[in-house]
Ligand code: SF4
C-alpha cells in the first residue's frame with residue numbers, strides 16, 4: 507500500500523517542535539479545514555512523517571527503522587491511527603502530545619513540492635508550547651503600489667507612488683535566506699505585480715527556491731506574457747474581475763470601456779495555455795448588482811481552467827478617498843447575490859465562495875467573551891512578515907508604513923535579524939504598563955489571557971479609531987460595551 511503525507515500540508519521545523527500548516531495560502535480549494543490552521547507536533551513525529559512520500563508502507567517503515575531506529579510495531583500503530591483519519595488527532599510522544607490535522611497521512615502516491623529531509627527536524631530539546639514562530643513562516647514582498655486600474659474601493663495606501671527600490675541582488679539573497687529558514691510561502695503582490703520591471707526574473711528566482719507565489723492581476727495580459735508564465739511553470743493565477751459591464755467598470759476602476767473585452771481575452775488566453783485561474787470579485791456599490799455578477803457568471807461558467815470564484819465585499823480602508831458608506835454594498839445586495847449564487851452553484855464545475863451578510867454581522871455584533879478569548883491567531887509578527895517596496899518590513903499588509911508597526915528593513919538587515927529584533931519582539935510582547943491609562947487594556951485583568959500569543963487586531967483598531975490609537979481595545983473586545991473606552 508502506497509502512503510503519502512498529505513500534499514496540502516507542510517511541516518515546518520521550528521526549534522524544539524514542528525508545525526503542520528497549510529502548504530499554500532489563498533488557493534486551497536481542496537483543503538476542507540481553515541487554511542490558517544496550525545498544529546504543533548513533536549519533532550520525532552515530524553521526522554517520521556517526512557518519510558511518507560508515496561512509497562510502499564513496508565519500504566517507508568524499513569527506511570525509518572534504519573535512519574531513526576523506531577520499533578516496527580510502534581510505527582505500524584502510528585500509521586494505523588493517522589491514515590485517512592478525518593478528524594484532528596492527539597498522539598502522545600515522550601510525555602507530550604502532538605496534534606495532527608485531518609488526513610495527515612493518506613493512501614496513494616502524491617508529490618510534495620516542499621519535502622524536507624528528516625534531518626531538518628533533528629532536535630536537542632522539545633518544546634510543544636504555543637509560541638511565536640521561531641522563524642517567519644510566511645513572507646510577502648510588495649513590489650510596488652502602482653496599478654493599471656484606479657479602483658474606487660481601493661484599500662491600499664497609495665498616497666505616494668512607490669516603486670521597488672530594493673536592489674534585485676538583495677531580493678535574491680532574501681529569497682535564498684527564506685529558503686534556508688524553511689519559510690513555507692513567499693508571496694509577491696502589488697499594486698500590480700506585472701508592472702514591476704523584473705517580475706519575470708523574480709518569478710524565476712522564487713521558483714528556483716521552491717516558492718510558488720500566488721499571483722494576482724487586474725492587468726490585461728498579452729499572449730507573450732501568458733506563454734512566459736506558462737514556460738516559467740506557474741501553478742495558477744488569480745484574476746480580479748468585478749464585472750464585465752464596461753460602463754460599470756469604467757466608473758469603478760477608471761478604465762476605458764475596452765477593458766472588459768481585454769480582460770476576457772486574458773482569461774481565455776490563460777485557459778488556452780491551461781493555467782488554472784482563480785477569479786476574485788470585489789463587491790462595491792458600482793459593480794455590486796446582480797447584473798454584474800451574472801455578466802461574470804455567463805462568461806466563466808464553461809471555462810475549464812476556472813479553479814474557483816471567490817466573491818468578497820469591499821472592506822473598509824483607512825486610506826480610501828471615498829467614504830465607506832459610498833463604497834459598501836448594502837446587506838440586501840449581498841443577500842441577493844448569495845441567493846443567485848445558491849441557484850447556480852451546482853451548475854458549474856468550480857466552487858464559488860460568496861459572502862453571507864447575516865452571519866458576518868452576527869459575529870461582529872454579538873461576539874461573546876468566550877468567543878473573543880478563543881478567537882483565531884493573528885499571523886502578523888507571529889508567523890508572517892510583509893516587505894514593503896522600499897525594503898521596510900511591517901507586521902501586516904494594511905498597516906503599510908505606520909512607524910509603530912515597522913519591524914526592520916531588508917536593505918540593512920537579514921530576515922533573521924528583523925524577526926528577532928527588539929522592535930519585533932517588543933511589539934509582539936506588548937507590556938500592559940506600556941499601554942496608556944486612557945485605554946481599558948491598561949488595567950484589564952484579562953490582559954494576558956487576551957494578548958499572549960494571540961495579539962489584538964491593530965489593523966481593525968486603527969481603521970476604527972485612527973492611527974495614533976493602536977493601544978485601544980480590539981474592536982471585538984467584549985468589555986468595550988460595558989465600560990467607556
Ligand atoms: S484595489 Fe488593488 S488593484 Fe485596485 S487600485 Fe487598489 S491596489 Fe490597485
Ligand code: SF4
Pocket residue numbers: 946947950951952953956957962978979980983984985986
Ligand atoms: S482588548 Fe484590552 S480590554 Fe479587551 S480583553 Fe483584551 S486586554 Fe482586555
